[in-house]
Amino acid sequence: MQSATAHAHETHGHDSHGDHAHHHDVSFIRKYVFSTDHKVIAKQFMLASLFFLFVGGLFALLIRWQLAFPGEAIPLIGNILPDTWVSDGAVTANFYTQLLTLHGTVMIFYVIIPLAVGMFGNFCIPLMIGTDDMALPRLNMYSFWLVPPAGLIMLTGFFFDSGAAAAGWTGYPPLGPSSGAGQTTWLISLFLIGFSSIMGATNYMATILNKRAKGLQMFQMPLTVWALFITAILITLGTPVLAAAISMQLADQYLHTSFFMPDNLLVGAPDNSLLTGAFVQKGNELLEHKQLLGGGGQPILWQHLFWFYSHPAVYIMILPGMGIVSDVLATFARKPLYGYKAMIFAIMAIAFLGFIVWGHHMFQSGMNPLLGTTFMLSTIVIAVPSAIKIFNWLGTIWRGNIRFTAANLNALAFIATFIIGGLSGVFMASAPVDIYIHDTYFIVAHIHYVLFGGALFAIFSGIYYWFPKMYGKMLNESLGRKHFYWSFIFFNLTFYPMHLLGVGGHMRRIYNPYIYEFLQQYQPMNQFITIAAIILGFSQFILIFNILWSLKYGKKAPRNPWQANSLEWAAPAHPGHGNFDTDIRVYRGPYEFSHPDRETDFYPQWEEPQGDEKTVHETKEHSHSA
């Protein structure tokens, strides 16, 4: 790998890169499919994840239809779906459980993580630290090419007789291991995507530590790079634990171990006979399966292992977004980022605390309530660095000169929704309050405010911001704003009322809420939410249309369309393999906007200081070079 990097330096580092075709005869497959160019890999992550975004969104709308109009045929597609999924055109209880499981899994593991980490990690890191490519380009390629097979393996579950995984995105045992082949595909799929994450993350760390441009110190890197760096550390520490837990659940399913399975379980007859134990007749027809072997396992162990990864995973999903938003806000407010170092330390604090708060998912799980007190306090502490970030973003736009581009609107929406998502988190952080709202729609509202309102708006912001550098074309701003307004309004109309359903006691993951008398009054609200969700879902086609339209008819992007400071804007408008056509040298931090001594309101990191040396030294984070 070392020699490959050296080779890349040799061929790309020094000469001009206006035209690459003449000295690169790379086959189509090597250039667009199995490419080692970080930018191509980033685009691949983007396309794959946007595909999965629509898959996961479709699942969500099917779930919403059932909650609003239980038992009524799904419009348009209800009657063409197979009988294993629907009866009389309406989703069956079994299919509903599969849908909610895969909606969560797809959105988290195949949309948010690959977009936030896979796409922006790959695209931004080498460009923003001024280098030609990742430290380990081939590993980078492998990390993408695990994603499509992993995703397809999971979706194949829908075509099994027993259906796809149906134990929730958390896959809690004993339900998980005692269900069928769908769960197996779910486990294998997560195992593979975990590998992909780890490969990407080690690569990000190696790249950031070793390949920064001349003069670029760690504390001169843009927040996006910092956030991705810390995210990479979270991934390398957390994901192996998930891999271990997955292996244990697979072993419980197939190797007759019982990490998570107590003895003498009476579980429903599974469709695969590999499970141990005896089948006993029950009633007239129902087969029952009594697990006789093994025993002594503890179901709660899985929850500890799963959340030890999956709580940091929440930060894996949100931290890159926080980095992106910081950069976008500073650029469009034309102001230095408020409290640059405080922002970095807040990210570090969130990452560290993120590893000691997992138990707040388990307040009602049956673990020792003493741990409830411990995790309640650590969870409440993690609200502090989140609050610090909010205040610093507000400080950033204070006395700025804010341009309302589509990218910046999405970044501002991130702040707006993250305030609500953060505040609703305080409710469930309090263990006694969580008793009542745990596993209700209050939790669903919270996670969507953080992951859709937070992570996804930040991702949209990043797409609008870096698209010109990705494809050399500007996205259409007017379509971008339309996409933003529709998304933002209908996002809030969809998810805000869910808080109230939760306070009303509406449980999550229930196929038909209206068998409960106390929930019957909420059907009209559920219908409202469903209508809003459908509009929200269809609004996303504006983004897809915008991308396709702009690729063909979009304005040609200049090198630095936003007059930004960070290094990616030093690269050609549509950089080829190798990225930069000039020798990059860094003289200052990335947020030197509206410097009083300059005529323009930006001062790029790579621009050589002019005039007397004094000007340079007045800037807060000046270069160490001479």
Place this chain on the structure above:
Amino acid sequence: MSFDFSKAMEWAYKDMLTFFPENVSTFGGELDSLFAMIYYASVAIFFITYAILIAFIIMYRHQEGRKAYYYHGNNLMEFTWTLLPTFLFAGIGLWSDDAWTKSKYAYRVPNPDVTIDVLGYQSGFGWQFRYPGPDGVFGNKVRNQISSANPFGIDSNDVHGKDDLVIISPGGARPVEVHLPINKNVLVNLSSNDVLHSFFLPNFRVKQDAVPGQWIKVWFNGTKAGRYEIACAELCGSGHYNMRGLLIMDSQQDYDAWLDQQYKLVKPELSAPVSDSTAVAAVASDSTTTKN
């Protein structure tokens, strides 16, 4: 397909706190007021931060020829907005702890007036209940005697187990129905024989996962007679939504009458009063955790 517009818009004109179902347990009020406290603090923070955000967006919108303020931040401000939320949030945490220990810590579970066993089950989806019977003593539970005919694994050799009253779902769409007395400390020993369930009594603000292999104590004290719903809050399979049960809170007198009637229905052969085992009733506790 009907659509009631004013009900659909409830979220827009009703205060969040009005959505709570009626509270009928002794500690429920405390949990609700904790929620309310966090809610009022959140609403205040929400309006302050949104006012700032919107004001800045309007005041500092792009204007030709104006230059933004070149300013990197201020450590005093950073300290301020680190410490203020720390005190606020730590206060919420410490304030919460008493309610938490009261509802969950073993040493704060009051002496029970009534003890029952509850199992969630997956084959058919519902709840099974066990009352100790006239002798007031539960039969010992033995894990290897668990079967669908004997879900609690009552030891066939234990004389106290012979009169235990087990109430199961009546079948069909009818939910299982159990009675408990008001103004009494009720202790529920909760478990499952298959997958995780979560015993949720919305009106009592009670929620606790049922974990196979483990008996977990849940307690509450109901304050108002009436008919309340039991729900499952942990995904347990495709029939998860269908685990509805009914809990009827009675006066002691009505409760005794109901128990008597159930006993005659379920165990007619034993319904003659058990002679001297009533004396043992005072010691009504069994070893709740058997294995694991």
